Amino acid sequence: MGPTLLILAAGMGSRYGGLKQIDRFGPSGETIMDYAVYDALAAGFTKVVFVIRRAFEADFRKNVGCKYESRVTVDYVFQEKDMLPPDFVAPAARSKPWGTAHAIWCARQRINEPFLSVNADDYYGQSSYKIAAEFLTRPESTLPDYCLVAYPVLQTLSAHGAVARAVCDINADGLLKGLVERTNVERFGASGRFSDETGSLKMLQGDEVVSMNMLGFAPSVFPHLERHLIRFLEAQQKQPDNSECLIPVVIGELLKEESVRVHVLRTSDRWFGVTHPDDKPDVIAKLRAMVDGGEYPSPIWNNS
Secondary structure, eight states, X not given: OOOEEEEEOOOOOTTTTSOGGGOOOSTTSOXXXXXXXXXXXXXXXXXXXXXXXXXXXXXXXXXXXXXTTTTSEEEEEEXXXXXXXXXXXXXXXXXXXXXXXXXXXXXXXXXXXXXXXXXXXXXXXXXXXXXXXXHHTSXXXXXXXXXXXXXXXXXXXXXXXXXXXXXXXXXXXXXXXXXXXXXXXXXXXXXXXXXXXXXXXXXXXXXXXXXXXEEEEOTTHHHHHHHHHHHHHHHHHHSOXXXXXXXXXXXXXXXXXXXXXXXXXXXXXXXXXXXXXXGHHHHHHHHHHHHHTTSSOSXXXXXX
């Protein structure tokens, strides 16, 4: 049994203006998830679990999941705002679930093996799935060992404006020390720049690597997620707002506790994603170029 691919696909696409998870970007109408599942299967993953919302379950199964069910084990879990640990009730005024840490926690009853969590609307690259699969099939150690696939920051910047990026702070052994959130990250000349904690513009060194939420875990992560989710929800009861329990924040807290190790796996793969409608033509062009270059068949599943 190989590792599982967990695809976080419950977002409503408010900035994009629709469900970008099932939008068509490939030359034969493929979604970005089509390429993710294709690359994961080639790397040795043997199960795919989708985190979705009940509101679009029927459309998702019809347009996405049914394509893979004859090739790999497919399962679904739901992320809703009322899916919480015991003794917690979602505020009536809240309109959305509780973030990426909550999304992964929602999959706890469907995953009993090492797994890789990815965003549904991001393209991560073929070799990134391979290095993640190699890590996730290693023998277990006493202290939980997780992984983060890290991308050169300059390969993740948008042509349509500044972005936020979580820069990896790495020790000499290749272990993650922490994630430093940088805002207003944008290209500037041959390099890039960002806003520091004071709001001042600083130049990138060019060798920084960043997390794009491609994260590998063992099932031991689920109790950690529940513990930190409860802490987050307790704070929400005292001062409710619309904030989210985000997986990079939880990872940072686990590192401070020294309860896990996170290995940084560097990749040279290209990354691209979809946030705004203006991103769509770029994604279509990049996928077309890869198909024309022989990296993928078209259509991707009929010929695989």
